[in-house]
Amino acid sequence: ADAARRRPLRPATAQPRAAATRALAGLTALGGLVFLLALIPGLHDTLGLGVLIDDVTGQVAGHVASVLIGIALLLLAHALRRGKRRAWAIALAVFGGAAVVHLLKGPDPIVVAYSVAMVVALAWHRDAFGARPDPGSLLDVVRFVPAYLGLVLVFGFVTLALERDRVQETMTFWKTLAAIAAGLVGLDGPYTYSGPFFSEFFPAALLALGIAGLLIAVALVFRAVASGGAPTAADRERARDLVHAYGTDTLDYFALRPDKSYFFASGGDGMIAFAYISGYALVSADPIAAPGAEGRVVDEFLAFCRERGWHVAFLAARESDLPLYEERGFRGVYLGDEAIIRCDRFTLDGGAMKPVREAVRRVGKRCRFELIRESDASPALCRALNEIRARWRGDAAERGFTMELGGGVRGESDEFLLAIAYDGDRPLGFLRVVPCFGDDPGWSLDLMQRDPDAPNGMTEYLIANAALALGEQGFRRLSMNFAAWGRLFEDGADLSLGQLALRKVAEALNPFFQIKSLRDFNQKFDPEWVPRSIVVEDVESMPKVGLLYASVEGFLDVPVIGKRLAPPLRTATD
Numbered sequence: 001a002d003a004a005r006r007r008p009l010r011p012a013t014a015q016p017r018a019a020a021t022r023a024l025a026g027l028t029a030l031g032g033l034v035f036l037l038a039l040i041p042g043l044h045d046t047l048g049l050g051v052l053i054d055d056v057t058g059q060v061a062g063h064v065a066s067v068l069i070g071i072a073l074l075l076l077a078h079a080l081r082r083g084k085r086r087a088w089a090i091a092l093a094v095f096g097g098a099a100v101v102h103l104l105k106g107p108d109p110i111v112v113a114y115s116v117a118m119v120v121a122l123a124w125h126r127d128a129f130g131a132r133p134d135p136g137s138l139l140d141v142v143r144f145v146p147a148y149l150g151l152v153l154v155f156g157f158v159t160l161a162l163e164r165d166r167v168q169e170t171m172t173f174w175k176t177l178a179a180i181a182a183g184l185v186g187l188d189g190p191y192t193y194s195g196p197f198f199s200e201f202f203p204a205a206l207l208a209l210g211i212a213g214l215l216i217a218v219a220l221v222f223r224a225v226a227s228g229g230a231p232t233a234a235d236r237e238r239a240r241d242l243v244h245a246y247g248t249d250t251l252d253y254f255a256l257r258p259d260k261s262y263f264f265a266s267g268g269d270g271m272i273a274f275a276y277i278s279g280y281a282l283v284s285a286d287p288i289a290a291p292g293a294e295g296r297v298v299d300e301f302l303a304f305c306r307e308r309g310w311h312v313a314f315l316a317a318r319e320s321d322l323p324l325y326e327e328r329g330f331r332g333v334y335l336g337d338e339a340i341i342r343c344d345r346f347t348l349d350g351g352a353m354k355p356v357r358e359a360v361r362r363v364g365k366r367c368r369f370e371l372i373r374e375s376d377a378s379p380a381l382c383r384a385l386n387e388i389r390a391r392w393r394g395d396a397a398e399r400g401f402t403m404e405l406g407g408g409v410r411g412e413s414d415e416f417l418l419a420i421a422y423d424g425d426r427p428l429g430f431l432r433v434v435p436c437f438g439d440d441p442g443w444s445l446d447l448m449q450r451d452p453d454a455p456n457g458m459t460e461y462l463i464a465n466a467a468l469a470l471g472e473q474g475f476r477r478l479s480m481n482f483a484a485w486g487r488l489f490e491d492g493a494d495l496s497l498g499q500l501a502l503r504k505v506a507e508a509l510n511p512f513f514q515i516k517s518l519r520d521f522n523q524k525f526d527p528e529w530v531p532r533s534i535v536v537e538d539v540e541s542m543p544k545v546g547l548l549y550a551s552v553e554g555f556l557d558v559p560v561i562g563k564r565l566a567p568p569l570r571t572a573t574d
Contacts, residue, residue, distance in 0.1 A: 020128040024121060025081035028091055031118060032073030034111060035066050060201045065101045067205045068212060069094055071151050082309040088122060088129035095119045131309025135276060140220045148213050156180035168192040184210030235262055242271050242288055248438030250479035251285040257405050260284060263301050270297035275552055281305050282552055283314040284402050286321050294324060313545045314535035316402040325535045332533040333542055336484035339522035340530055343471035343478050356524050359457030360464050366455060367421040369465040374416040382411040384427050392449040401552040403482055405434060405446045419466040421458060428454040431462050442477025443470060483519035
């Protein structure tokens, strides 16, 4: 295991044949354009040496097939770029069919030669296309529909512009748009077409594109519904057992969040919790594994992702674990600091603790504190706490991926603790903490919510009393929350040019996300700071990874469709 940890590896998706996939994907897209351009009057006559099919209907069928082939190749190019095996097989068949179609309808020697050359090139580089299909997702539909309609509109507008002499009515933008839309569903639009060939070809091409687009969209929706299941109960139980056995980090328990998928190592001694979205496996924190097995677990996971052509990013990884990833070709980018209270030495005494002490004293005049297991909470108490949660959140979307379990208070788990502030018998605020295990057990803050009408200082009151109570029970760690980019705001910090630029970004975002104020709040409790990073294959991918991270955390949630845009995988064996 130590040897595996030390062995330098390239990132999973830096495939040796990446140059071949890039080149062939580009040539496939070029082929799609060539097949569409070959339909242009004049150019088609230049490329063709005659017409083997004298019947107009046969010529129309050949040209419609050419349109479908061109659109299909343009759509396949992206999947080929990612080395997808299924896209390779389809492209091979499409180019083979294209050679036959253009031989019969033209013949078009240049197009036929191009198609044959692409068949040979794809077959020659078949080993470069080994990635498995992605799991079904409604995001595929969201991407496909506008891309497909965009290609169809370009085809329609360009064709009508070039054949405007065969359109009897005066052409306008909106009439042209209406003609294309009507043609996709087989209806007569505002235009009348002349010419024995064009009057048949253009409506037939639009109808064929409409039928093909509908069939593909329906297939994508069906695939998303069929593959959108959550991990099985057995997988969740297996993940829970591994968290109990090796979940020593303060973020490990959040691996059990319902919207995460699991990769289980072959030795049964480790796992990685992740979510797949938009070509990336986004890993929640570090691997959960037996001591010494972390490197092997990461290597197996990278191989798993390589088989599927996925990129990989580790979110909120411990900075102390960066060598594990750097040896495998990854780069760490500072994300922020986790604030951890040392309960065994936490006290309200001293001048530095005066703001917290005064808040605790002020709220304590009105409220009493109680620390209980969630399973001991009555149904009435659970309802009251969930009402507080609803009022506190308002219309805000459910958030959290790396540092929140999600969901309300159900009164079921004996592993969770509730820290509650009561005004008489009425709760005004509460914390929920989840356990971390190992030789140094502790707790991590999951929910921190209060009634909007609660007195000022309620949050300080809850955290301070929880830390004191846990310290009395022998626990040493209470992870509060995460302060993004906190180090960048330190006075006199020696920052690089990149970090200075990042601080400018953080300062711009601060009014919206209270970045600096959150660090200042955490600092009141004199915590230990545990720096964490985003680990990526290359720094150039950070903008996309950042957007995806914001998406899974809930900051970019899409109404109605929401999380279905990137449904979780079921198991690593899918």
